[in-house]
Amino acid sequence: MNLNYRKAALALALGAAGLLAGCSKAPVAQHEEVxxxxxxxxxxxxxxVGATYSGEIRARYESQLGFRTGGKIVARLVEVGSHVKRGQPLLQLDPAQESLQLAAAGAEVDAARSRVGQARLDLRRSEALLTHQFASQAEVDHQRLALDQAEAQLRSATARQQFDANQRGYTTLVADRDGVVSSLRAEAGQVVAAGQSVVTVAADDEREVAISIPESRVDELRQARSLQVAVWAHPGQTWTGTLRELAPDTDSVTRTYSARISITQPDPALRLGMTASVLAPDVDGxxxxxxxxxxxxxxxxxxxxxxxxxxxxxxxxxxxxxxxxxxxxxxxxxxxxxxxxxxxxxxxxxxxxxxxxxxxxxx
CATH class of the missing domain: 2.40.420.20 (conserved putative lor/sdh protein from methanococcus maripaludis s2 fold)
Structure with missing residues (x-):
């Protein structure tokens, strides 16, 4: 009984081995992944790719105005948004100091003119005495030299008087063009230095859009044949623009190039400071x-x-x-x-x- 069991187990093992051997010879199907x-x-x-740049409406010409002399502001004659004409007063300094300097210069001119008159009389007397041999030629030459010096002092005093008169006129800051006051950086009572910018006047005529360009789009903007300007305040309306100015260097903070897009035919609807967008529809051309x-x-x-x-x-x-x-x-x-x-x-x-x-x- 035990022998028969062993023979059956051996036959079963041989059959399984043969079956495995037969399976190993069959090729495995390869399925390509789709x-x-x-x-x-x-x-x-x-x-x-429809390059669009955001910016704001700016004036073509903006004047940064400041006094040509220092002093204390006593009157502010305009407000932000005021329309001004060329030569219109904007701010006024206290003219007391300049008035005193002008008065002193006038006194110097009067004194110099008197010295010139006296030197001329002395020269005439010396020349008359020379004809009668009562004076020497050296004394006459000395009087002529004194007259030349007096006349030079008169010219110097007159120029100084004109300079002080100009300084007196500089105490009134006036507009250099027709436009609108876009900013005021000074108040009555404030002391300002000569040349300090206190008023910005934007010209009334031309308008343009100030935008910033990444370095990868600079050449494309240069080659753009047409630019379209739109503003948020007037949806659906566009204006034609042209590239007027492109900065040669990047901004130190944003690392972008500043550009100015001039609007060909602006109208009063384009107000300063409006948010605008510039579309370059054919940057590659x-x-x-x-x-x-x-x-x-x-x-x-x-x-x-x-x-x-x-x-x-x-x-x-x-x-x-x-x-x-x-x-x-x-x-x-x-x-x-x-x-x-x-x-x-x-x-x-x-x-x-x-x-x-x-x-x-x-x-």
Whole structure:
């Protein structure tokens, strides 16, 4: 009984081993992974990503005005927002000190004029005495020299009087152009120094938009052929603008370039300080292909996209060159001709010649 049991167990073990040996020789079926992806059919479009810059309405000319002499302000004759004319008084300094200096200069002129008159009389007397041999030629020359000195002192005193008269006039600050007072930085009773800016007058005529440009968009703005200006206060209305000024260096804080966009035909609706936006609709100026940033595969030295073969459903890498980028879009300047099906999602999970399943497409 025990022998029969052993024989049965041995037969069962041999059968299992044979079965395992037979299974190991059978080939294992390999299933290729088909990865679902999102795609887009690319096409030529205008070379732009709709570059928009925010700024504010400013005057083309702004005068930072200050007194040409120091003193205490005794009167403020305008307010912020006041419309002024050229030559209109804005602020007044206490003229007491300048008036005293002007009076002293006038007295010096009178004294110098008297000295000139006396020197002329002395010269005439000396010349008359010389004709009768009662005076020497040296004495006459000395009187002539004294007259020249007196006349020079008179000219100096007259110039000093004119200088003090100008200083007296400088105690009244006047507008240098027609415009509107955009800021006042002084009050009555305040003591200001000569040259200190206290009033800003914005000219009435031209208007422009002050914006800041990142370094990656400077060349595009230079090449823009048309600019559109819009303000929040007047939705749906636009004005044509042109690039007038671009700073050669960046701001030390924002690291952006300051630019001024001149508005071609401004109207009274554009008030100073309004929030404005500048649209550059053709910054690249040529046709290009626009793709989502998610479609770009960044390599070590190049950038590429996955192009799907319409017949086989397999992907192949295509090297591309990129242009401008904004938000979630980028322009492809070369590498695609238009009409290709490009993968826009799942690009980093793909391998060359991999089978894909199109989960969605669009134009």
């Amino acid at each position: 990865r679902p992806v999102r795609t887009v059919v690319v096409g030529q479009s205008k070379g732009t 040529k046709s290009a292909i626009r793709l989502p940033l998610t479609a770009i595969v960044d390599g070590a030295i190049r950038r590429s996209v996955w192009v799907v073969d319409a017949r086989t459903g397999r992907v192949a890498a295509r090297e591309v060159k990129l242009g401008s980028a904004q938000n979630d879009s980028v322009l492809v300047t070369s590498g695609l001709a238009g009409g290709e099906t490009v993968v826009t999602a799942g690009v980093h999970m793909l391998q060359p010649n991999q089978q894909v399943l199109l989960a969605g497409s669009g134009k």
